[in-house]
Amino acid sequence: MTSPDSAVSSAVSERTKPHVPGELGIWCFVAGDLAVFTVFFVLIALGNGDQAQVFAQSRASLELWIGVLNTLLLLSGSWLVATAVERCRESVQSGSGPDTRGAALQFALAILTGVLFVANKSLEWGIKIAHGITPATNDFFMYFFVFTGIHLFHVLIGLGVLIALRRVSRRERLDSKALRTIESGATFWHLVDLLWIVLFALFYLI
Amino acid sequence: MNDTSSPSRLTVRPATIAWALLMIATAIGWWFGETAQGGSGDVRLAIAGVLVTAFAKVWLVGFQFMELRGAPRLLRHAFDAWVVIACAALIIICLR
Amino acid sequence: MNGIDTHSGKDHLFYRSMRFCGWSGVVAVTFFIIGGMILGGMLPPMLSPDEPAAEFARRVSDHVVAIRIGSVFLIFSFALFGALAAGIAAQTRRFEKAPAFSYLQLMFGASGTVVAVLVAFSWALMSFRPDEYDPAVVQMLIDFAYFLALFSVPVFSGWCLVIALPILFANEGEEPFPRWIAFFNLWAAVLYAPGLMILFFKSGIFSWSGIVALWIPFTAFFLWILVMSWGILKGAGSARG
Numbered sequence: 001m002t003s004p005d006s007a008v009s010s011a012v013s014e015r016t017k018p019h020v021p022g023e024l025g026i027w028c029f030v031a032g033d034l035a036v037f038t039v040f041f042v043l044i045a046l047g048n049g050d051q052a053q054v055f056a057q058s059r060a061s062l063e064l065w066i067g068v069l070n071t072l073l074l075l076s077g078s079w080l081v082a083t084a085v086e087r088c089r090e091s092v093q094s095g096s097g098p099d100t101r102g103a104a105l106q107f108a109l110a111i112l113t114g115v116l117f118v119a120n121k122s123l124e125w126g127i128k129i130a131h132g133i134t135p136a137t138n139d140f141f142m143y144f145f146v147f148t149g150i151h152l153f154h155v156l157i158g159l160g161v162l163i164a165l166r167r168v169s170r171r172e173r174l175d176s177k178a179l180r181t182i183e184s185g186a187t188f189w190h191l192v193d194l195l196w197i198v199l200f201a202l203f204y205l206i
Numbered sequence: 207m208n209d210t211s212s213p214s215r216l217t218v219r220p221a222t223i224a225w226a227l228l229m230i231a232t233a234i235g236w237w238f239g240e241t242a243q244g245g246s247g248d249v250r251l252a253i254a255g256v257l258v259t260a261f262a263k264v265w266l267v268g269f270q271f272m273e274l275r276g277a278p279r280l281l282r283h284a285f286d287a288w289v290v291i292a293c294a295a296l297i298i299i300c301l302r
Numbered sequence: 303m304n305g306i307d308t309h310s311g312k313d314h315l316f317y318r319s320m321r322f323c324g325w326s327g328v329v330a331v332t333f334f335i336i337g338g339m340i341l342g343g344m345l346p347p348m349l350s351p352d353e354p355a356a357e358f359a360r361r362v363s364d365h366v367v368a369i370r371i372g373s374v375f376l377i378f379s380f381a382l383f384g385a386l387a388a389g390i391a392a393q394t395r396r397f398e399k400a401p402a403f404s405y406l407q408l409m410f411g412a413s414g415t416v417v418a419v420l421v422a423f424s425w426a427l428m429s430f431r432p433d434e435y436d437p438a439v440v441q442m443l444i445d446f447a448y449f450l451a452l453f454s455v456p457v458f459s460g461w462c463l464v465i466a467l468p469i470l471f472a473n474e475g476e477e478p479f480p481r482w483i484a485f486f487n488l489w490a491a492v493l494y495a496p497g498l499m500i501l502f503f504k505s506g507i508f509s510w511s512g513i514v515a516l517w518i519p520f521t522a523f524f525l526w527i528l529v530m531s532w533g534i535l536k537g538a539g540s541a542r543g
Binding site: 059071201204 | 219221222224225228229232235236238239242243253256257259260261263264267268270271272273274277278279281284288292295296299300302
């Protein structure tokens with residue numbers, strides 16, 4: 001259909017022209033979710049100020065390595081998804097599907113990082129509950145369980161999204177509508193990563 | 207911009223550089239966290255360091271992974287503004 | 303003759319009904335602000351779930367007239383959800399070959415309306431004879447009202463979901479509502495979820511007087527009504543041609 005030269009030049013002009021990743025709607029969701037999580041962040045920080053002693057002691061009893069490992073898992077998952085999206089886009093722009101199998105593999109690996117995150121989180125909660133620490137223990141653990149629980153809910157939705165993206169990326173030919181779906185879904189997965197970065201800092205590090 | 211015009215795997219993709227930076231930033235954030243909790247050194251500075259590192263990571267995830275680098279200016283700057291305001295607000299609350 | 307202009311194919315009756323449905327959402331929000339926020343003491347909550355029953359009875363009997371008038375506004379506000387639900391389903395139905403999602407929307411919308419109307423009943427009932435009821439009964443009626451409004455997560459989240467899906471599944475140019483409304487609905491569906499936590503907490507931000515379990519779902523819900531009203535009015539405008 002298009003010669004390789006024109007495909008490259010159209011790819012270059014695509015690049016210089018501003019482009020909303022995915023579609024505007026997903027950014028409506030992102031903005032809404034960021035607004036709500038900003039409220040959560042402020043609540044955690046306020047609790048930290050009001051009950052400094054309780055928060056510091058409870059924080060010291062968290063397994064830091066689990067939080068660090070979860071951060072590394074989500075960051076790597078995001079990286080896999082971002083490169084998978086780039087491959088899909090290259091495949092659409094070149095008109096042939098050279099690399100979508102690689103993209104599907106990367107989506108599968110990203111799903112694996114998400115599953116490991118969930119397993120790791122379950123392990124962390126299991127250890128805490130086995131030690132008799134529950135949301136009722138104090139305000140720190142109430143915030144910790146509920147807010148990381150809401151985030152975990154996002155991770156589970158994100159895993160469903162990634163499974164759908166993997167399926168889309170395995171189609172014979174990717175069109176611009178499929179690419180829009182892939183970009184929108186990937187944006188949601190990155191949002192999950194982004195929210196965890198701040199939650200990790202507020203719960204484990206401060 | 208040789209990254210997108212050629213799908214060659216020999217060039218390092220910007221996403222991969224971003225991933226490496228995020229890994230390094232996680233280590234830096236961890237170190238700030240140890241200082242903030244350990245009590246040795248300036249705790250307040252370490253708390254600010256944790257938050258600045260975290261929001262630098264957030265910004266990088268948005269800019270590179272969420273592809274805001276190529277987004278319309280309004281969307282991009284709205285995100286930048288949120289990062290700055292949220293980070294500043296949390297630092298003020300945590301250090302008050 | 304029946305409101306259908308056979309020459310131009312424009313359906314004026316449909317246009318008028320949709321305008322009624324759209325505006326009823328706006329009226330519902332207005333009446334809630336008058337009945338629930340200014341007069342009724344529902345939002346911001348006049349009490350917190352960890353206060354003693356006697357305090358509930360005392361506070362209600364102190365504001366009994368305002369709560370009664372507020373309850374009248376509330377029941378009109380909540381009953382209008384039915385018209386909103388019908389408008390959303392009618393707009394979705396126009397783009398379906400055979401009705402599926404529009405039926406689902408009507409089911410969820412009707413359940414949601416019943417749940418919401420019971421909130422107003424409960425609010426009215428506690429102000430009926432707050433001094434003669436046992437204080438624990440007054441307390442329970444307030445608990446009941448907040449549980450109806452906040453613990454009913456699957457009803458309202460499910461409603462949002464079945465509004466979002468037909469938009470996302472539609473082919474280009476055949477969406478019943480603009481695509482961003484689908485994502486807005488998904489966002490709202492997620493935000494109602496913290497309402498489930500009111501069962502587990504009697505104080506703090508996750509109780510029925512807290513910011514996460516009360517303010518966030520309520521704000522999202524009334525914002526959602528306004529967005530959907532706008533969507534219906536816009537859909538009506540496109541039906542007029």
